[in-house]
Amino acid sequence: MTILDIFNVLKKHLITAVITLVVVVAAMAGYTFTRTTQYTATAELLATYRTSAGSGETGSSGNAGELSSGANYINSQIQTYPQLVKTESVLQPVIDDLGLNATVSDLAQGVTASNPDGTMLVDISVKNPDPKMASNIANAVAESLKKQVTSTLYTDEGDKIVSPVNLTVVQQAYTPASPSSPNIPRNLAAGVACGIILGIVAALIKDLLDTRVRLDTDVTNIVEAPVLGTLSRDEAYAGKTPVIIAKPASREAEEVRRLRTNLTFALPDGPQSNVIVVTSAGPSEGKTTLCVNLATAFAENDGKVLLIDADVRNPSVSDKLGIEGNVGLTHLITNQVSSQDAIQRYWKQNLHVLPAGTQTMNPSILLNSRAMKALIDQVSSAYDYVIVDTAPMQVANDAAVFAKEGPELLLVAGLGITEKNMLRQTAQELETLDIHAAGVAINYADQDKSHKSGYYYYYGEGKSERGKKHGGKGAKQRDAEDR
Structure with missing residues (x-):
């Protein structure tokens, strides 16, 4: 990643x-x-070595051998002092002297000792909510440790023996001015x-x-095809009349027109390249809605358009347009009716619709028949654009069969609907068949994310919508700004 x-x-x-x-x-x-606010006070002791126990002479008067052995002895002893500080022999005298209402274990939790590397120093730190008490305890612990090391630990049957290690307080603990934690x-x-x-x-x-695609980048990361257009999630697409007809000046109509224009530029020159096969990875991704709106967008531009409902397993174009769908593709291919009886005109003279008809035989056999291929070849010559609505790829690979013969493939992906695994399987199948989609159409996009700028050039109904976005300015003022 x-x-x-x-x-x-x-x-x-x-x-x-x-x-x-x-x-x-x-x-x-x-x-x-x-x-709880804690204050930390630190006292520091220095450890030196006595060359002659009981003589009071320090290591400075000894010879080099004594100094070396003394240093080794101190290094071995000083490592035990951080643990010695927490013992009862050191802390109980502190509790008694200061009159603390605490046990040895309670006091030990706030006392720490350390020996800085490469030094003969012992640092004793005490944490306490009272800054003055922290310094008092640190000094008391330092004195108690000094007493334990220099005298108490070296007694034998009442006879006092001078310790070979001498601890000297070189830095008292002072009352801290600011809390440490x-x-x-x-x-x-x-x-x-x-x-x-x-x-x-x-x-x-x-x-x-997350098993579903949420952004267009999720789709393009799986499918190697450009995003040619984005249709937002809006109730305008749910009606039985395409938005190009019902709301020609709306934002949704402009979305469809943008897709139409981009798709026109994406289509290559070649036989049957004007045949656009529309499919999706799975069901409920809005491919039929896109097909009927795209067909009306091409027809609006004076192109002669034929919309074919080839999803004979679950036909929905006729329901989407509110037209009769009992007679259609299945009857035309099997020579039960003529093209004049099967193909219907919708909205304009140049927009024709071929419903799916009723399922009379195995759909795969029907759509892979020579008659179907001959029909596609015939209508590609008779129309400027032929849009074929096919079954989802996870239901059947009819779209791949059509696209393999020359038509262009438009893949529809519904944000929040398309399963990543289904889309990935579809992409792998198309790659295996050496079919390259002309592009991807994104469906169900969030309106705010799809149109962040909010600047659209609508007319009629659209002007009032745009006026609301810009503080309700008058039409003349908006037109002047647009120019």
């Missing part, structure tokens, strides 16, 4: 990523602001960073689990 792929996934699931970011930041903020800026920055990372992960997981 490339950076561009991740960007597209984030764009598609932006709300999920933002919600994840907000939740993580809010959780971190809640954790941070509900924590919680670190609000650091925690919030960490929350934002984690939120961004988890947001990206959540978007990627949601995209992997």
